[in-house]
Amino acid sequence: MTGLAPDGGLYLPERIPAIPRAFFQNIRQMSAPEIAYIVTSLLLGDDIEAADLKKIVYDTLSFDIPLKEVEPGVFSLELYHGPTLAFKDVGARFLARVISHYSTPEKGDVNVLVATSGDSGGAVANGFHGVEGTRVFVLHPKDRLSPMQKRQFTELGDNIMPIEVNGNFDDCQRMVKEAFLDKELRDRMCLTSANSINICRLLPQMFYYFYAYSLYLRSTGKKADEGVTISVPCGNLGNLTAGILAKRMRLPVNKFIVANNLNDSFARYLSSGHFMPKKSMKTIACAMDVGNPSNFERILDIYSNDFDALKRDLEGFSFSDNEIAEAMYKLYHTDGYLTEPHAATAYLGLKAYKASGGKGIFLSTAHPLKFTETVEKIVGIKMKEAGTKKAGETLPHHEVSIAPSLSALKRIIMT
Ligand SMILES: *Cc1c(COP(=O)(O)O)cnc(C)c1O
Numbered sequence: 001m002t003g004l005a006p007d008g009g010l011y012l013p014e015r016i017p018a019i020p021r022a023f024f025q026n027i028r029q030m031s032a033p034e035i036a037y038i039v040t041s042l043l044l045g046d047d048i049e050a051a052d053l054k055k056i057v058y059d060t061l062s063f064d065i066p067l068k069e070v071e072p073g074v075f076s077l078e079l080y081h082g083p084t085l086a087f088k089d090v091g092a093r094f095l096a097r098v099i100s101h102y103s104t105p106e107k108g109d110v111n112v113l114v115a116t117s118g119d120s121g122g123a124v125a126n127g128f129h130g131v132e133g134t135r136v137f138v139l140h141p142k143d144r145l146s147p148m149q150k151r152q153f154t155e156l157g158d159n160i161m162p163i164e165v166n167g168n169f170d171d172c173q174r175m176v177k178e179a180f181l182d183k184e185l186r187d188r189m190c191l192t193s194a195n196s197i198n199i200c201r202l203l204p205q206m207f208y209y210f211y212a213y214s215l216y217l218r219s220t221g222k223k224a225d226e227g228v229t230i231s232v233p234c235g236n237l238g239n240l241t242a243g244i245l246a247k248r249m250r251l252p253v254n255k256f257i258v259a260n261n262l263n264d265s266f267a268r269y270l271s272s273g274h275f276m277p278k279k280s281m282k283t284i285a286c287a288m289d290v291g292n293p294s295n296f297e298r299i300l301d302i303y304s305n306d307f308d309a310l311k312r313d314l315e316g317f318s319f320s321d322n323e324i325a326e327a328m329y330k331l332y333h334t335d336g337y338l339t340e341p342h343a344a345t346a347y348l349g350l351k352a353y354k355a356s357g358g359k360g361i362f363l364s365t366a367h368p369l370k371f372t373e374t375v376e377k378i379v380g381i382k383m384k385e386a387g388t389k390k391a392g393e394t395l396p397h398h399e400v401s402i403a404p405s406l407s408a409l410k411r412i413i414m415t
Pocket of ligand 1: 086087196233234235236237238239240259287288330342365366
């Protein structure tokens with residue numbers, strides 16, 4: 001519920017339990033929620049009662065996560081079949097249900113603040129929509145989001161309140177931070193954050209690494225202790241951190257490939273040993289345009305600052321817009337597989353890692369439809385806008401527009 005620790009640091013589990021070996025012997029017979037339930041109960045112990053935890057996990061994973069072989073030995077884990085068409089649905093839906101589990105009428109509503117520059121707003125709003133005892137405020141910068149990204153949280157209504165800020169994303173993020181530090185707000189109501197620094201959004205992302213392994217064994221007929229290489233398209237490194245935690249729980253991963261676009265602070269760190277964050281630049285894989293990834297400190301801590309140990313598990317590569325576009329073109333026209341820029345970056349990372357012969361799993365984090373314009377331009381096809389509403393079917397926009405100041409935000413939250 002706290003989001004950030006009181007000293008400004010990020011939370012991590014106190015201990016990371018190892019999964020019994022027998023689990024992996026049976027993993028290929030298990031469904032995604034079955035696997036997720038076992039992993040979560042090991043992590044959370046008795047914190048949440050078994051029946052409640054089971055319901056939270058099963059509700060979270062109520063959509064498909066297929067593993068598709070796009071070239072011999074090269075698998076795409078499609079994490080984008082959730083309601084907002086990006087992998088962030090997994091973390092956001094779990095977080096929403098856990099917060100709802102701990103909220104009671106006596107404590108009053110839990111007020112969730114989230115600043116978004118794109119995909120997080122939709123995933124969080126959708127995850128919390130209709131969840132009793134919660135109210136969600138989505139702060140987004142005026143005129144920066146794509147129409148589809150915006151529709152995902154402005155058309156819901158009920159307990160979801162979009163707030164357009166007359167400023168940029170940094171203003172939104174600053175206002176959220178200021179709100180947490182404001183004594184009057186804290187005394188009067190329960191406030192929490194739903195961004196990726198919240199550990200509760202990160203832990204459930206471990207689920208699909210285990211599930212991917214289960215599907216991988218099924219597809220390849222390999223034995224349960226054979227390792228696999230997994231390529232992760234990285235921005236704030238939340239997804240990668242979850243994978244590393246899964247490996248700590250004994251998931252047999254030989255290597256994680258860190259696939260960056262030109263915002264490659266972490267890939268450069270892996271080759272030089274020096275971490276030099278820089279200002280982010282705009283690329284076609286825009287959800288990974290992060291100059292100073294927030295989960296870097298978590299990864300250092302997990303490896304106790306041991307660079308050699310970290311290098312044994314991780315290998316980094318970065319790719320330009322041109323390279324990403326060429327991969328998308330090739331994947332469609334040679335392999336018949338449609339991707340978007342983030343998945344294509346992960347694919348390139350996997351192919352660049354020669355030690356595994358370019359084989360393994362890459363994570364497809366968003367649906368191609370979420371980036372229709374870019375995909376159509378690069379691949380040269382017309383896509384159907386599946387899943388969008390017909391004209392006349394749109395719901396009313398619930399929206400307020402405010403100045404980029406804490407006092408403006410407070411007026412809204414408190415009334
Ligand atoms: C957020 C996002 C990423 C980056 O994930 P991190 O956990 O921030 O590293 C990659 N791809 C897509 C589509 C995203 O929305």
